Amino acid sequence: MTKRSAGLAAIPHTTPDPARAGVAALPATLAIEGVSKHFGGVYAVRDVSLTCSEGEIVGLIGPNGAGKTTLMNLISGTLTPDQGDISLGGVSLNGASPADCAIAGIARTFQNIRVFHRLTVRQNIEVAYTTYLRHRAHKRASRSIEEIMELIGLAGDGDLKAGTLPYGKQRRVEIARALALAPDILLLDEPAAGMNEAESVGLIDSVRAIRDQFGCGVVVIDHDLKFIMRVSERINVMHMGELIASGTPDEVRVNKEVIEVYLGTKSAVS
Ligand SMILES: Nc1ncnc2c1ncn2[C@@H]1O[C@H](COP(=O)(O)OP(=O)(O)OP(=O)(O)O)[C@@H](O)[C@H]1O
Numbered sequence: 522m523t524k525r526s527a528g529l530a531a532i533p534h535t536t537p538d539p540a541r542a543g544v545a546a547l548p549a550t551l552a553i554e555g556v557s558k559h560f561g562g563v564y565a566v567r568d569v570s571l572t573c574s575e576g577e578i579v580g581l582i583g584p585n586g587a588g589k590t591t592l593m594n595l596i597s598g599t600l601t602p603d604q605g606d607i608s609l610g611g612v613s614l615n616g617a618s619p620a621d622c623a624i625a626g627i628a629r630t631f632q633n634i635r636v637f638h639r640l641t642v643r644q645n646i647e648v649a650y651t652t653y654l655r656h657r658a659h660k661r662a663s664r665s666i667e668e669i670m671e672l673i674g675l676a677g678d679g680d681l682k683a684g685t686l687p688y689g690k691q692r693r694v695e696i697a698r699a700l701a702l703a704p705d706i707l708l709l710d711e712p713a714a715g716m717n718e719a720e721s722v723g724l725i726d727s728v729r730a731i732r733d734q735f736g737c738g739v740v741v742i743d744h745d746l747k748f749i750m751r752v753s754e755r756i757n758v759m760h761m762g763e764l765i766a767s768g769t770p771d772e773v774r775v776n777k778e779v780i781e782v783y784l785g786t787k788s789a790v791s
Pocket residue numbers: 560563564565583584585586587588589590591592
């Protein structure tokens with residue numbers, strides 16, 4: 522048995538109880554305040570402020586190059602802001618590494634799927650669950666790996682190699698792995714990309730179930746506007762690095778600037 526598989530096999534499939542550890546979970550709000558990031562002469566993100574609290578599903582949309590992924594990279598510690606503050610539950614994350622951000626309570630998925638192809642679905646999730654047990658179990662209750670797989674539509678797939686799964690299921694493996702950290706805030710970067718209509722409708726239910734059962738906040742980016750409009754309670758719209766609108770799906774749908782940005786047609790966002 523390899524060192525890795527020995528470690529993975531040792532992980533208990535039970536749910537630690539933070540109350541037993543004597544630490545009460547505090548409500549956490551992700552707060553982004555006046556954040557900017559430029560690459561050479563290009564402002565990828567300019568003076569953006571927004572929030573996402575536990576229990577909220579917040580959408581982030583904008584045309585190609587609007588700055589959405591850069592903002593997600595800033596929130597998750599992959600990039601450092603040139604200006605502004607990013608905090609979770611009042612604790613600054615400025616300068617925090619991706620690992621620090623994950624331990625602090627921010628988990629994410631990626632635009633281009635990054636599952637461990639040769640590991641099984643269960644092992645992919647266990648990798649993150651190990652981090653959860655080491656660093657977050659005293660802060661927040663989680664679900665067992667089997668419960669997470671069930672919730673995300675992977676029940677029965679645990680022993681399959683992740684790389685052999687169809688695209689939509691690999692996306693679900695990524696989400697399950699992020700959830701295994703029991704995050705305060707879950708960042709989903711284009712989760713519906715490559716999914717057919719039925720799959721993206723199913724994903725709406727999954728995202729809501731995640732919010733309801735984990736109590737985390739969810740920030741979701743997607744180009745599938747039908748999906749974003751249906752899943753989000755609030756939507757932020759970016760264009761050329763700036764936040765140009767913020768509101769409920771109904772408010773954003775009729776916002777003039779948003780309509781102009783989306784090909785100048787109302788039908789694109791309705
Ligand atoms: N590492 C980088 N180096 C140079 N420029 C970058 C880098 N990352 C992003 N940019 C630029 O920053 C701007 C915002 O890019 P970003 O990928 O954040 O947009 P996006 O809204 O996520 O786009 P898409 O929807 O196509 O993924 C673009 O002009 C992009 O070319």
